[in-house]
Amino acid sequence: MKSRLITVIVILTVLVLIFSAGAWFYVFRATDSNVAYSKADVEISAQDLLKRFESDENSANAAFLDKVILVTGIVEHVAHDSLGVTVYLVNPDEISGVICSFSDSETNLDKVKVGDPLKVKGICTGYLMDVVLNKCSIEE
Amino acid sequence: MKKIFVILALLASINVAAAPKLVSKTGHVWFYSHTPVEDIEAHNRQSVSILNTETGEIQISILIKSFEFKVALMQEHFNENYMESSKFPKSSFKGNIVHLDKVDFTKDGTYTSDVAGDLTIHGVVKKVTTSGTFEVKDGKVTAKAKFIVSPKDYEIVIPSLVESKIAKEIEITVELPYTE
Numbered sequence: 121m122k123s124r125l126i127t128v129i130v131i132l133t134v135l136v137l138i139f140s141a142g143a144w145f146y147v148f149r150a151t152d153s154n155v156a157y158s159k160a161d162v163e164i165s166a167q168d169l170l171k172r173f174e175s176d177e178n179s180a181n182a183a184f185l186d187k188v189i190l191v192t193g194i195v196e197h198v199a200h201d202s203l204g205v206t207v208y209l210v211n212p213d214e215i216s217g218v219i220c221s222f223s224d225s226e227t228n229l230d231k232v233k234v235g236d237p238l239k240v241k242g243i244c245t246g247y248l249m250d251v252v253l254n255k256c257s258i259e260e
Numbered sequence: 261m262k263k264i265f266v267i268l269a270l271l272a273s274i275n276v277a278a279a280p281k282l283v284s285k286t287g288h289v290w291f292y293s294h295t296p297v298e299d300i301e302a303h304n305r306q307s308v309s310i311l312n313t314e315t316g317e318i319q320i321s322i323l324i325k326s327f328e329f330k331v332a333l334m335q336e337h338f339n340e341n342y343m344e345s346s347k348f349p350k351s352s353f354k355g356n357i358v359h360l361d362k363v364d365f366t367k368d369g370t371y372t373s374d375v376a377g378d379l380t381i382h383g384v385v386k387k388v389t390t391s392g393t394f395e396v397k398d399g400k401v402t403a404k405a406k407f408i409v410s411p412k413d414y415e416i417v418i419p420s421l422v423e424s425k426i427a428k429e430i431e432i433t434v435e436l437p438y439t440e
Contacts, residue, residue, distance in 0.1 A: 181349060185325065199286060201305065201437075206286050219285065219306055221326075245325035246349045248308040249285065254326055 156257035166193025173247040280314040282438035293427040302327040316357035
Protein backbone atom coordinates (compact mmCIF):
# COMPACT_ATOMS: atom_id res chain seq x y z
CA MET A 121 0.00 0.00 0.00
CA LYS A 122 2.76 2.33 0.96
CA SER A 123 4.82 1.56 -2.13
CA ARG A 124 1.80 2.25 -4.33
CA LEU A 125 1.38 5.68 -2.74
CA ILE A 126 5.03 6.44 -3.41
CA THR A 127 4.65 5.38 -7.05
CA VAL A 128 1.66 7.69 -7.45
CA ILE A 129 3.56 10.58 -5.86
CA VAL A 130 6.56 9.98 -8.11
CA ILE A 131 4.41 9.86 -11.24
CA LEU A 132 2.56 13.02 -10.20
CA THR A 133 5.82 14.85 -9.48
CA VAL A 134 7.24 13.87 -12.86
CA LEU A 135 4.05 15.01 -14.59
CA VAL A 136 4.10 18.35 -12.79
CA LEU A 137 7.77 18.82 -13.69
CA ILE A 138 7.14 18.04 -17.36
CA PHE A 139 4.17 20.35 -17.43
CA SER A 140 5.98 23.27 -15.81
CA ALA A 141 9.02 22.80 -18.03
CA GLY A 142 6.71 22.89 -21.02
CA ALA A 143 4.93 25.98 -19.75
CA TRP A 144 8.23 27.71 -19.00
CA PHE A 145 9.53 26.83 -22.43
CA TYR A 146 6.35 28.05 -24.07
CA VAL A 147 6.32 31.40 -22.28
CA PHE A 148 9.98 32.31 -22.15
CA ARG A 149 11.56 30.51 -25.06
CA ALA A 150 8.82 30.79 -27.62
CA THR A 151 10.38 33.56 -29.63
CA ASP A 152 8.73 34.75 -32.79
CA SER A 153 11.18 32.70 -34.79
CA ASN A 154 8.28 30.39 -35.45
CA VAL A 155 7.06 33.06 -37.87
CA ALA A 156 8.57 30.80 -40.52
CA TYR A 157 6.08 28.09 -39.62
CA SER A 158 3.03 30.26 -39.11
CA LYS A 159 0.53 30.98 -41.82
CA ALA A 160 0.63 34.42 -43.43
CA ASP A 161 -2.24 36.74 -42.47
CA VAL A 162 -1.85 38.76 -45.67
CA GLU A 163 -0.33 38.10 -49.08
CA ILE A 164 0.64 41.20 -51.05
CA SER A 165 3.20 42.51 -53.54
CA ALA A 166 5.95 44.84 -52.30
CA GLN A 167 4.59 47.55 -54.57
CA ASP A 168 1.02 47.34 -53.26
CA LEU A 169 2.18 47.18 -49.64
CA LEU A 170 4.23 50.33 -50.12
CA LYS A 171 1.34 52.10 -51.87
CA ARG A 172 -0.98 51.33 -48.96
CA PHE A 173 1.44 52.96 -46.51
CA GLU A 174 2.20 55.91 -48.77
CA SER A 175 -1.45 56.77 -49.36
CA ASP A 176 -2.75 56.33 -45.80
CA GLU A 177 -0.30 55.36 -43.10
CA ASN A 178 -2.88 55.11 -40.31
CA SER A 179 -5.17 52.72 -42.14
CA ALA A 180 -2.17 50.68 -43.32
CA ASN A 181 -0.88 50.52 -39.74
CA ALA A 182 -4.26 49.20 -38.64
CA ALA A 183 -4.25 46.64 -41.42
CA PHE A 184 -0.67 45.38 -41.27
CA LEU A 185 1.08 46.09 -37.95
CA ASP A 186 2.10 42.93 -36.04
CA LYS A 187 0.68 40.77 -38.83
CA VAL A 188 2.57 37.99 -40.59
CA ILE A 189 2.86 39.21 -44.16
CA LEU A 190 3.96 37.34 -47.27
CA VAL A 191 5.52 39.85 -49.65
CA THR A 192 6.57 39.31 -53.25
CA GLY A 193 9.09 41.66 -54.81
CA ILE A 194 12.35 42.10 -56.70
CA VAL A 195 15.60 42.03 -54.71
CA GLU A 196 17.28 45.42 -55.04
CA HIS A 197 20.06 45.11 -52.51
CA VAL A 198 21.39 42.69 -49.90
CA ALA A 199 23.30 44.05 -46.89
CA HIS A 200 25.16 42.05 -44.27
CA ASP A 201 25.95 43.40 -40.83
CA SER A 202 26.95 42.07 -37.43
CA LEU A 203 23.36 41.32 -36.45
CA GLY A 204 22.10 39.69 -39.59
CA VAL A 205 21.10 40.31 -43.15
CA THR A 206 18.81 42.91 -44.67
CA VAL A 207 17.16 42.41 -48.03
CA TYR A 208 15.54 45.33 -49.87
CA LEU A 209 12.56 44.51 -52.02
CA VAL A 210 11.47 47.15 -54.49
CA ASN A 211 9.74 47.73 -57.71
CA PRO A 212 12.03 49.13 -60.42
CA ASP A 213 10.25 52.50 -60.63
CA GLU A 214 10.19 53.21 -56.89
CA ILE A 215 12.75 54.82 -54.59
CA SER A 216 11.26 53.34 -51.45
CA GLY A 217 10.61 49.69 -50.90
CA VAL A 218 10.25 46.99 -48.31
CA ILE A 219 13.11 46.31 -45.90
CA CYS A 220 13.28 42.69 -44.72
CA SER A 221 15.50 41.80 -41.77
CA PHE A 222 16.74 38.25 -41.38
CA SER A 223 18.73 36.70 -38.60
CA ASP A 224 21.99 34.92 -39.36
CA SER A 225 20.25 31.59 -38.93
CA GLU A 226 18.41 31.90 -42.25
CA THR A 227 20.41 29.59 -44.51
CA ASN A 228 18.63 30.17 -47.80
CA LEU A 229 20.02 33.70 -48.08
CA ASP A 230 23.08 32.61 -50.05
CA LYS A 231 20.84 31.91 -53.00
CA VAL A 232 19.33 35.40 -52.98
CA LYS A 233 20.52 37.47 -55.91
CA VAL A 234 19.93 41.10 -56.84
CA GLY A 235 17.28 41.35 -59.53
CA ASP A 236 15.61 38.07 -58.66
CA PRO A 237 11.98 37.83 -57.60
CA LEU A 238 11.65 36.74 -53.98
CA LYS A 239 8.90 35.79 -51.56
CA VAL A 240 9.53 36.80 -47.96
CA LYS A 241 7.44 36.18 -44.88
CA GLY A 242 7.85 38.48 -41.89
CA ILE A 243 6.16 40.60 -39.25
CA CYS A 244 5.31 44.15 -40.27
CA THR A 245 6.56 46.69 -37.75
CA GLY A 246 5.62 49.86 -39.62
CA TYR A 247 6.74 52.45 -42.16
CA LEU A 248 9.60 54.95 -42.09
CA MET A 249 11.11 55.61 -45.53
CA ASP A 250 10.33 52.01 -46.40
CA VAL A 251 7.92 49.43 -45.08
CA VAL A 252 9.75 47.37 -42.45
CA LEU A 253 9.44 43.60 -42.00
CA ASN A 254 11.11 41.86 -39.08
CA LYS A 255 11.99 38.25 -38.26
CA CYS A 256 11.86 37.34 -41.91
CA SER A 257 12.15 34.00 -43.60
CA ILE A 258 12.29 33.07 -47.26
CA GLU A 259 9.23 31.38 -48.62
CA GLU A 260 10.01 28.73 -51.22
CA MET B 261 40.74 61.97 -74.52
CA LYS B 262 39.92 65.56 -73.59
CA LYS B 263 36.23 64.74 -73.76
CA ILE B 264 36.65 62.03 -71.14
CA PHE B 265 38.30 64.48 -68.78
CA VAL B 266 35.51 66.97 -69.26
CA ILE B 267 32.94 64.27 -68.54
CA LEU B 268 34.86 63.10 -65.49
CA ALA B 269 35.12 66.65 -64.19
CA LEU B 270 31.40 67.12 -64.73
CA LEU B 271 30.58 63.89 -62.91
CA ALA B 272 32.81 64.89 -60.01
CA SER B 273 31.09 68.26 -59.69
CA ILE B 274 27.66 66.59 -59.70
CA ASN B 275 28.83 64.30 -56.93
CA VAL B 276 29.97 67.21 -54.76
CA ALA B 277 26.74 69.10 -55.33
CA ALA B 278 24.62 66.11 -54.30
CA ALA B 279 26.72 65.21 -51.28
CA PRO B 280 25.32 67.18 -48.29
CA LYS B 281 22.49 64.77 -47.45
CA LEU B 282 23.59 61.38 -46.15
CA VAL B 283 21.06 58.62 -45.54
CA SER B 284 21.25 55.56 -43.33
CA LYS B 285 18.50 52.95 -43.46
CA THR B 286 20.01 50.19 -41.37
CA GLY B 287 21.02 52.14 -38.31
CA HIS B 288 21.38 50.12 -35.16
CA VAL B 289 19.64 51.44 -32.05
CA TRP B 290 19.72 49.47 -28.83
CA PHE B 291 18.89 50.09 -25.23
CA TYR B 292 20.13 48.68 -22.03
CA SER B 293 18.49 48.65 -18.63
CA HIS B 294 20.52 47.49 -15.67
CA THR B 295 19.19 46.63 -12.22
CA PRO B 296 20.53 44.18 -9.65
CA VAL B 297 17.51 41.99 -10.40
CA GLU B 298 17.66 41.88 -14.17
CA ASP B 299 19.53 43.21 -17.20
CA ILE B 300 17.38 43.94 -20.21
CA GLU B 301 18.47 44.82 -23.70
CA ALA B 302 16.73 45.13 -27.02
CA HIS B 303 17.96 45.82 -30.53
CA ASN B 304 16.54 47.65 -33.50
CA ARG B 305 18.58 47.58 -36.69
CA GLN B 306 16.14 49.31 -39.03
CA SER B 307 16.39 52.90 -37.96
CA VAL B 308 16.44 55.59 -40.59
CA SER B 309 18.61 58.67 -40.35
CA ILE B 310 19.30 61.69 -42.53
CA LEU B 311 22.37 63.81 -41.92
CA ASN B 312 22.96 67.10 -43.69
CA THR B 313 26.72 67.61 -43.64
CA GLU B 314 26.41 71.27 -44.67
CA THR B 315 23.95 72.47 -42.04
CA GLY B 316 24.62 69.82 -39.38
CA GLU B 317 20.96 68.86 -39.21
CA ILE B 318 20.42 65.29 -38.10
CA GLN B 319 17.22 63.24 -37.98
CA ILE B 320 16.71 59.75 -36.65
CA SER B 321 13.45 57.78 -36.84
CA ILE B 322 12.75 54.36 -35.43
CA LEU B 323 9.83 51.99 -35.21
CA ILE B 324 9.15 50.83 -31.66
CA LYS B 325 7.85 47.48 -32.86
CA SER B 326 11.22 46.78 -34.51
CA PHE B 327 12.93 46.32 -31.14
CA GLU B 328 13.84 42.68 -30.63
CA PHE B 329 14.18 41.16 -27.16
CA LYS B 330 15.59 37.80 -26.23
CA VAL B 331 12.32 36.91 -24.55
CA ALA B 332 9.15 37.25 -26.62
CA LEU B 333 7.04 37.95 -23.54
CA MET B 334 9.23 40.94 -22.64
CA GLN B 335 8.80 42.31 -26.14
CA GLU B 336 5.04 41.98 -25.77
CA HIS B 337 4.99 43.85 -22.45
CA PHE B 338 7.31 46.52 -23.84
CA ASN B 339 5.02 47.16 -26.81
CA GLU B 340 1.63 46.76 -25.20
CA ASN B 341 2.05 48.01 -21.64
CA TYR B 342 4.94 50.45 -21.57
CA MET B 343 5.51 52.00 -24.99
CA GLU B 344 1.95 51.58 -26.31
CA SER B 345 3.47 51.09 -29.73
CA SER B 346 0.18 50.80 -31.57
CA LYS B 347 -0.71 54.31 -30.38
CA PHE B 348 2.85 55.70 -30.69
CA PRO B 349 4.53 53.58 -33.39
CA LYS B 350 7.59 55.82 -33.85
CA SER B 351 10.27 57.55 -31.87
CA SER B 352 12.50 60.21 -33.31
CA PHE B 353 15.33 62.62 -32.74
CA LYS B 354 15.52 65.89 -34.64
CA GLY B 355 18.49 68.06 -33.91
CA ASN B 356 21.75 69.66 -34.86
CA ILE B 357 25.45 69.07 -34.54
CA VAL B 358 26.35 71.88 -32.12
CA HIS B 359 29.97 72.36 -33.17
CA LEU B 360 29.78 71.60 -36.85
CA ASP B 361 33.10 73.40 -37.36
CA LYS B 362 34.81 70.63 -35.39
CA VAL B 363 33.63 67.95 -37.82
CA ASP B 364 35.25 67.60 -41.23
CA PHE B 365 33.15 65.16 -43.25
CA THR B 366 35.59 65.34 -46.16
CA LYS B 367 38.61 64.11 -44.18
CA ASP B 368 39.13 60.72 -42.54
CA GLY B 369 39.13 60.86 -38.77
CA THR B 370 37.01 60.66 -35.64
CA TYR B 371 35.28 63.83 -34.51
CA THR B 372 33.30 64.58 -31.39
CA SER B 373 30.64 67.24 -30.92
CA ASP B 374 27.57 67.77 -28.83
CA VAL B 375 24.31 67.04 -30.56
CA ALA B 376 21.19 68.86 -29.37
CA GLY B 377 17.56 68.58 -30.33
CA ASP B 378 14.12 67.15 -29.68
CA LEU B 379 13.76 63.56 -28.60
CA THR B 380 10.28 62.07 -29.03
CA ILE B 381 9.43 58.89 -27.14
CA HIS B 382 5.95 57.63 -26.28
CA GLY B 383 4.48 60.79 -27.82
CA VAL B 384 6.37 63.05 -25.40
CA VAL B 385 8.89 65.57 -26.78
CA LYS B 386 11.91 66.62 -24.68
CA LYS B 387 14.92 68.81 -25.41
CA VAL B 388 18.10 66.79 -25.02
CA THR B 389 21.82 67.27 -25.53
CA THR B 390 24.32 64.46 -25.81
CA SER B 391 27.80 63.86 -27.11
CA GLY B 392 28.04 62.47 -30.64
CA THR B 393 30.95 60.85 -32.43
CA PHE B 394 31.38 61.09 -36.18
CA GLU B 395 33.75 58.66 -37.78
CA VAL B 396 34.84 59.32 -41.34
CA LYS B 397 36.60 56.43 -43.02
CA ASP B 398 37.20 56.13 -46.75
CA GLY B 399 34.57 58.82 -47.27
CA LYS B 400 31.93 56.86 -45.33
CA VAL B 401 30.43 58.48 -42.25
CA THR B 402 29.29 56.60 -39.15
CA ALA B 403 27.61 58.52 -36.34
CA LYS B 404 27.40 57.24 -32.79
CA ALA B 405 25.70 58.67 -29.73
CA LYS B 406 24.31 57.66 -26.37
CA PHE B 407 21.16 59.03 -24.82
CA ILE B 408 20.33 58.49 -21.18
CA VAL B 409 16.58 58.65 -20.62
CA SER B 410 14.28 58.13 -17.71
CA PRO B 411 10.98 56.36 -18.52
CA LYS B 412 9.22 58.71 -16.08
CA ASP B 413 10.15 61.77 -18.17
CA TYR B 414 8.33 60.28 -21.13
CA GLU B 415 5.21 59.38 -19.15
CA ILE B 416 5.92 55.67 -19.37
CA VAL B 417 4.15 54.06 -16.45
CA ILE B 418 5.91 51.09 -14.90
CA PRO B 419 3.80 49.10 -12.43
CA SER B 420 5.28 48.85 -8.94
CA LEU B 421 5.34 45.06 -9.25
CA VAL B 422 8.13 45.20 -11.87
CA GLU B 423 9.69 48.49 -10.76
CA SER B 424 12.75 46.76 -9.37
CA LYS B 425 13.44 45.08 -12.72
CA ILE B 426 13.49 48.20 -14.89
CA ALA B 427 16.21 50.82 -14.48
CA LYS B 428 15.32 54.41 -13.58
CA GLU B 429 17.77 55.51 -16.26
CA ILE B 430 17.96 53.64 -19.51
CA GLU B 431 20.89 53.89 -21.88
CA ILE B 432 20.02 54.20 -25.56
CA THR B 433 22.85 53.81 -28.05
CA VAL B 434 22.63 54.72 -31.72
CA GLU B 435 25.06 53.67 -34.41
CA LEU B 436 24.29 54.98 -37.86
CA PRO B 437 26.31 53.90 -40.89
CA TYR B 438 25.56 56.40 -43.66
CA THR B 439 25.64 55.52 -47.30
CA GLU B 440 25.55 58.14 -50.03
